[in-house]
Amino acid sequence: MKTDIEIAQEAKLVHIREVAKRLDIEEDDLDFYGKYKAKFSDSLWEKVKDKKDGKLVLVTAINPTPAGEGKTTTTVGLGEAFGRLDKKAVIALREPSLGPCFGIKGGAAGGGYAQVVPMEDLNLHFTGDFHAITSANNLLAAMLDNHIQQGNELGIDTNQVVWKRCVDMNDRVLRNIVVGLGRKVDGVVREDHFIITVASEIMAILCLAENMKDLKERLGRIIVAYSYEGQPVTAKQLNAVGAMAALLKDAIKPNLIQTLEHTPAIVHGGPFANIAHGCNSVRATKTALKLADYVITEAGFGADLGAEKFFDIKCRMSGLKPDAVILVATVRALKYNGGVPKTELGAENLEALKKGIVNLEKHIENVQKFGVPCVVTLNRFVTDTAAELDFVEGFCKERNCDFALSEVWEKGGDGGIDLAKKVMDTLENKESRFELLYDNHLPLMEKIEKVAKEIYGASGVTYDAAAKKAISAIEELGFGDLPVCMAKNQYSLSDDPTKLGRPEDFTINIREVYVSAGAGFVVAITGTVMTMPGLPKKPAAFGIDVNDEGVITGLF
Numbered sequence: 001m002k003t004d005i006e007i008a009q010e011a012k013l014v015h016i017r018e019v020a021k022r023l024d025i026e027e028d029d030l031d032f033y034g035k036y037k038a039k040f041s042d043s044l045w046e047k048v049k050d051k052k053d054g055k056l057v058l059v060t061a062i063n064p065t066p067a068g069e070g071k072t073t074t075t076v077g078l079g080e081a082f083g084r085l086d087k088k089a090v091i092a093l094r095e096p097s098l099g100p101c102f103g104i105k106g107g108a109a110g111g112g113y114a115q116v117v118p119m120e121d122l123n124l125h126f127t128g129d130f131h132a133i134t135s136a137n138n139l140l141a142a143m144l145d146n147h148i149q150q151g152n153e154l155g156i157d158t159n160q161v162v163w164k165r166c167v168d169m170n171d172r173v174l175r176n177i178v179v180g181l182g183r184k185v186d187g188v189v190r191e192d193h194f195i196i197t198v199a200s201e202i203m204a205i206l207c208l209a210e211n212m213k214d215l216k217e218r219l220g221r222i223i224v225a226y227s228y229e230g231q232p233v234t235a236k237q238l239n240a241v242g243a244m245a246a247l248l249k250d251a252i253k254p255n256l257i258q259t260l261e262h263t264p265a266i267v268h269g270g271p272f273a274n275i276a277h278g279c280n281s282v283r284a285t286k287t288a289l290k291l292a293d294y295v296i297t298e299a300g301f302g303a304d305l306g307a308e309k310f311f312d313i314k315c316r317m318s319g320l321k322p323d324a325v326i327l328v329a330t331v332r333a334l335k336y337n338g339g340v341p342k343t344e345l346g347a348e349n350l351e352a353l354k355k356g357i358v359n360l361e362k363h364i365e366n367v368q369k370f371g372v373p374c375v376v377t378l379n380r381f382v383t384d385t386a387a388e389l390d391f392v393e394g395f396c397k398e399r400n401c402d403f404a405l406s407e408v409w410e411k412g413g414d415g416g417i418d419l420a421k422k423v424m425d426t427l428e429n430k431e432s433r434f435e436l437l438y439d440n441h442l443p444l445m446e447k448i449e450k451v452a453k454e455i456y457g458a459s460g461v462t463y464d465a466a467a468k469k470a471i472s473a474i475e476e477l478g479f480g481d482l483p484v485c486m487a488k489n490q491y492s493l494s495d496d497p498t499k500l501g502r503p504e505d506f507t508i509n510i511r512e513v514y515v516s517a518g519a520g521f522v523v524a525i526t527g528t529v530m531t532m533p534g535l536p537k538k539p540a541a542f543g544i545d546v547n548d549e550g551v552i553t554g555l556f
Contacts, residue, residue: 003556004109004110004111004112004115004119004555004556005119005120005552005553005554005555005556007112007113007115007260008109008115008117008118008119008120008260009119009120009551011115011117011260013035013036013117013118013258013262014258014262015035015036016030016032016035016036016037016038016256016257016258017030017032017038018262019256019257019258019262019264020038020256020264022088022262022263022264023088023090023264023291023292024291025040025044025256025291028041028043029041029043029044029047030256031250031253033127033255036117036118036121036257036258037118037121037126037127037255037256037257038255038256039127039250039253039254039255039256040253040254040255040256040266040287041253042253044287045211045283045287045290048287048290048291049290051290051291053289053290054088054288054289054290054291054292054293054294054295055293055294055295055323055324055427056285056289056295056297056320056321056322056323057078057294057295057296057297057322057323057324057325057326057423057427058297058298058299058307058310058322058324058325058326058372059071059074059075059078059296059297059298059299059325059326059328060298060299060302060303060306060307060310060325060326060327060328060363060367061301061302061303061327061328061329061363062302062303062327062328062329062333062334062337062359062360062363063301063302063304063337063359063363063490063491063492063493063500064301064302064333064490064491065332065333065336065337065491065500066336066342067330067332067333067335067336067342067345068330068332068333068379069328069329069330069333069379070111070328070330070379070406070409071298071328072093072108072109072110072111072298073110073111073112073114073115073379073408073409074114074326074328074377074379074406074408074416074419075091075093075110075296075297075298076091076093076109076110076114076115076116076259076263076265076408077110077113077114077406077408077409077412077413077415077416077419078296078326078406078408078416078419078420078423079091079259079263079265079296080114080259080260080261080263080408080412080413080416081408081413081414081415081416081417081419081420082263082294082296082413082420083261083262083263083413084261084413084414084417084420085417085420085421087293087294087420087424088292088293088294089263089292089293089294089295089296090263090264090265090266090288090291090292090294090295090296091116091259091263091264091265091266091295091296091297092265092266092267092268092280092284092285092288092295092296092297092298093108093116093265093266093267093280093297093298094108094267094268094269094270094271094278094279094280094298094300095108095122095126095129095130095255095267095268095269095270095280096108096109096122096123096270097130097168097196097197097198097270097272098124098130098168098169099168099169099170099196099198099533100170100533100540101123101124101540101555102169102170102535102539102540102541102544103170103533103535103536103539103540103541104535104536104539104540106540106555106556107119107122107123107555107556108122108123108270109122109123110259111409111556112408112409112410112412113260113408113409113410113411113412113415114259114260114408114409114412114413114415114416115259115260116257116258116259116265116267117257117258117259117260118257119555120552120555122257122267123555124552124555126255126267127250127255128250128251129206129251129255129268129269130168130197130198130270131168132247132248132250132251133166133197133200133202133203133206133248133251134166134167134168134197134200135247136202136219136244136247136248137165137166137197137200137202138165138166139240139243139244139247140163140202140222140224140235140238140240140244141163141164141165143238143239143240143243144156144161144163144224144225144238145179145180145187145188147238148187148188149187149188154227154233154237154238155227155228155229156225156226156227156233157225157226157227157228158188158190159190160225160226160227161190161192161224161225162223162224162225162226162514163222163223163224163225164192164193164194164195164531165192165193165194165195166194166195166196166197166199166200167194167196167197168196168197168198169196170196170532170533170534170535170539171194171532171534171535172530172532172533172534172535174193174194174532175193175194175530175532176191176193177191177192177193177194178190178191178192179192193532194532195531195532196272196275196531196532196533198270198271198272198275198276199271199272199275199276199531199532201222201516201518201519202219202222202244202248202518203269203270203271203276204271204276204277204516204518204519204521205218205219205222205518205519206248206251206252206269206281207268207269207271207277207279207280207281207282207314208277208281208282208313208314208317208318208519208520209252209281209282209283210282210283210286210318211252211283212245212249212252215245215248215252216241216242216245218518218519218520219235219236219240219241219244219245219518220234220235220236220241220518221234221235221236221517221518222234222235222516222517222518223515223517223518224238230473232477232517234517235518252283254266254267254268254281254283254284254287255267255268260412261412261413263413264291264292266280266284266287266288267280267284268280268281268283268284269281269284271300272300272301273299273300273301273305273306273309273490274300274301274305274487274488274489274490274529275487275529275530275531276485276487277309277310277313277314277485277519277521278299278300278301278305278306278309278310279297279299279300279306279309279310279313279314280297280298282314282317282318282320285297285314285318285320286318286320300490301490302363302490302493303325303327303363303366303367304362304363304366304455304456304488304493305486305488305490307325307366307367307370308366308437308451308455308486309485309486310322311370311434311436311437312436312437312438312451312483312484313483313485313521315434315436316436316440316483317483317520321432321434322372322432322434323372323373323427323432324372324373324374324375324423324426324427324430324432325367325372325373325374325375326374326375326376326377326419326423327360327363327364327367327374327375327376327377327401328377328378328379328406329360329376329377329378329379329392330378330379330381331353331378331381331383331384331388331389331392332345332346332381332383332384333356334353334356334357334359334360334392335349335352335353335356336356336500337355337356337357337358337359337500337501338351338352338353338354338355338356338357338501339352339355339356339500340352340356345383346383347383348385348387348388350387350388350391353388353391353392354391355501356500356501357391357392357395358501358502359493359500359501359502360376360392360395360396361395361399361502362457362493362502364376364396364399364401365399366454366455368400369437369454369455370434370435370436370437371432371433371434371435372432372433372434373402373426373427373430373431373432374401374402375401375402375403375404375419375422375423375426376392376396376401376402376403376404377403377404377405377406377419378392378403378405378406379406379407379408379409380405380406380407389405402422402425402426403422404418404419404421404422404423405418405419406418406419437450437451437454437455438450438451438483440481440482440483441481443475443480444471444474444475444480444484444513444522445461445463445471447483447484448461448484448486448510448524449461451484451486452486452508456488456493456494456508457493457494457502457503457504457506458494458506458507458508459504459505459506459507460507460508461507461508461509461510462507462508462509462510463509463510464509464510464511464512466511466512467510467511467512467513467524470512470513470514471513474513474514474515474522477515479515479517479522482515482520482521482522483520483521483522484521484522484523484524485516485519485521485522485523485524486524486526487523487524487525487526487529487531488508488526488527488529489526489527489528489529494506494508495508495509495526495527495528495529496527508526508527509526509527510524510525510526511525511526511527512524512525513525540554540556
């Protein structure tokens with residue numbers, strides 16, 4: 001059996017100008033990055049902004065398990081299936097982070113015959129967007145420390161510096177560091193921290209900004225520290241905005257690549273959903289809606305994280321309204337939720353399936369809370385039995401969800417035809433009555449508890465003393481009307497990653513709260529979730545190499 005990277009390397013790519021033609025994009029509206037990658041020029045939006053929007057379909061999933069679900073694979077395969085049906089469709093995805101590529105999760109290009117290509121480029125440096133974000137983040141950090149060193153005119157309290165440096169790599173030893181050691185000219189000694197680039201507020205800002213003007217305004221609102229009087233100090237006050245914007249000038253432009261079947265794929269931005277808001281850029285999604293009749297986008301991890309943030313943050317800020325949601329699961333993952341070890345998932349086990357399907361049930365209920373029609377799809381494995389598939393289909397139909405099997409990993413677009421037809425039928429016959437989970441004007445604690453109780457199923461919320469104090473300060477500063485971005489582990493509906501299925505009678509603990517004023521949301525960190533991941537004992541980097549001919553191996 002061929003690996004994903006072998007399939008991708010054997011693919012016959014067409015020049016990106018030919019892919020763009022499928023969306024009626026002219027060459028003058030593209031900035032080429034070689035033959036197979038391009039960015040949209042600023043002129044494109046002006047040409048398409050008055051066109052009617054296509055249908056917006058969000059792909060989400062149950063909580064991820066070691067058994068695999070295949071959310072990106074489904075997204076890509078569905079786009080290919082629409083192409084097979086001669087429909088004008090485009091995929092809108094996030095860019096992968098180097099952290100999971102070399103860590104444990106792998107890349108984010110899909111899999112099998114439902115991939116976006118060039119796969120190696122996408123999973124590594126791509127068009128340099130993440131490097132630009134990292135550089136802008138760290139420029140601001142350098143200007144902050146330089147301001148303190150050069151007399152500290154703004155009266156920054158070095159014990160209240162909140163802006164962190166970042167790097168796009170899993171590196172646990174950088175979580176807590178000390179800077180400024182050495183001579184007096186080497187800076188002020190203080191504790192500092194690193195986060196992974198995808199958790200940077202600049203990543204969130206890039207993904208939520210409508211244009212360069214909006215980007216600069218958001219950058220200017222970033223709070224980097226607090227003064228001795230307790231007042232916020234911003235990037236604008238440090239005169240950092242112009243230089244940061246210059247670094248992001250090209251990164252703000254969405255990228256265009258293709259699937260293995262040459263379906264257009266707009267790939268832009270990449271915040272994680274467990275520690276950030278988990279969606280690709282507003283600019284990419286809005287442009288896609290003007291270019292195609294069907295736009296298939298995804299949100300990170302399970303629906304409790306990615307979909308909730310897609311709705312309550314991205315849609316709230318941008319005015320986007322999804323027309324349908326696809327909820328991805330596998331029989332294997334549902335049995336894993338029912339307590340079956342990974343080594344035994346290939347055997348039929350209806351009792352475990354019935355026990356584990358409650359995880360899918362909760363995600364169906366959550367999607368329906370937002371008023372959006374839901375289609376459940378199972379990525380089919382050869383070990384799935386007819387009895388297991390029939391049980392899941394019946395379970396979904398009892399809950400007013402359409403259902404379709406997906407075989408896109410094995411068959412590409414052909415394996416997604418049934419799913420595509422089911423999605424089109426849902427779009428034509430079920431009206432989306434999209435609504436947000438909570439109102440902006442609710443107090444922050446009520447917003448947090450709304451998500452915890454209604455989406456996670458928690459019985460209550462507890463707060464560390466520092467978190468309570470931070471919430472009070474944030475509201476006093478006038479940021480209480482912002483939505484909340486919950487940072488939570490992805491493996492469980494609770495803040496305990498070992499609690500699978502549909503946990504009950506649990507509380508969510510909020511240990512830290514801070515405002516991302518530029519992005520426009522308040523981050524609430526639960527449990528032990530980290531904004532700088534670490535590498536596992538045997539990272540994926542062990543298996544990645546490049547041969548004498550320059551061919552990369554081991555990426556997945």
